[in-house]
Amino acid sequence: QVTLKESSPVLVKPTETLTLTCTVSGFSLSNPTRGVSWIRQPPGKALEWLAHIFSNDEKSYATPLKTRLTVSKDTSKSQVVLTMTNMDPVDTATYYCVGGFEREGHPIGLDSWGQGTLVTVSS
Amino acid sequence: DIQMTQSPSSLSASVGDRVTITCRASLSITSYLGWYQQKPGKAPKLLIYAASVLQTGVPSRFSGGGSGTDFTLTISSLQPEDFATYYCHQTYSTPYTFGQGTKLQIK
Numbered sequence: 001q002v003t004l005k006e007s008s009p010v011l012v013k014p015t016e017t018l019t020l021t022c023t024v025s026g027f028s029l030s031n032p033t034r035g036v037s038w039i040r041q042p043p044g045k046a047l048e049w050l051a052h053i054f055s056n057d058e059k060s061y062a063t064p065l066k067t068r069l070t071v072s073k074d075t076s077k078s079q080v081v082l083t084m085t086n087m088d089p090v091d092t093a094t095y096y097c098v099g100g101f102e103r104e105g106h107p108i109g110l111d112s113w114g115q116g117t118l119v120t121v122s123s
Numbered sequence: 124d125i126q127m128t129q130s131p132s133s134l135s136a137s138v139g140d141r142v143t144i145t146c147r148a149s150l151s152i153t154s155y156l157g158w159y160q161q162k163p164g165k166a167p168k169l170l171i172y173a174a175s176v177l178q179t180g181v182p183s184r185f186s187g188g189g190s191g192t193d194f195t196l197t198i199s200s201l202q203p204e205d206f207a208t209y210y211c212h213q214t215y216s217t218p219y220t221f222g223q224g225t226k227l228q229i230k
Contacts, residue, residue, distance in 0.1 A: 005164050045223045047210055060217035106155050107214040109172030116166055
């Protein structure tokens with residue numbers, strides 16, 4: 001059974017850097033058919049895709065946030081890490097780690113969602 | 124970036140109704156489209172991938188169609204547990220983008 005679990009809820013101050021860890025079980029991060037996305041959802045608002053790390057370790061980021069985001073993976077620890085710099089109150093949201101299967105270099109279905117973790121940005 | 128536009132933004136329907144939600148991409152995304160269902164306080168759930176392939180375990184009353192720029196999600200006979208918010212998501216071209224969501228409410 002595939003599960004993904006984000007690190008605990010966090011309160012960060014404006015301008016600080018956020019680090020979130022996703023621990024994966026049920027599949028290996030070296031699996032050539034699986035990648036991981038990060039997606040967030042501000043309270044009462046729509047889903048926003050942030051970043052994807054492909055099975056071949058390539059990364060892709062949301063255009064408005066690409067200068068602030070870094071995603072990486074540690075296959076030996078089965079962990080994917082997202083960092084976001086210069087946090088602002090508008091970044092307050094639930095952040096989801098999501099596993100998806102890939103075909104021909106594209107994610108074709110984000111089928112395994114973590115429970116989400118609330119990130120609050122406030123001074 | 125590819126923009127995804129869903130319609131309607133909200134929809135009221137009754138149990139047993141047939142409903143269709145549409146999603147339009149600003150450029151062709153071939154069939155790299157997924158549909159997700161989200162209930163309040165819960166993580167989204169994958170319903171359909173590759174535009175028309177039903178995810179394992181999803182009831183057959185859900186179906187997806189379309190290719191290129193125009194897509195549909197149809198629920199053939201609404202059940203009480205289907206009242207939720209639905210999102211489309213393109214994974215053809217990065218950055219991958221979601222539609223704004225369609226909230227399906229009980230009439």
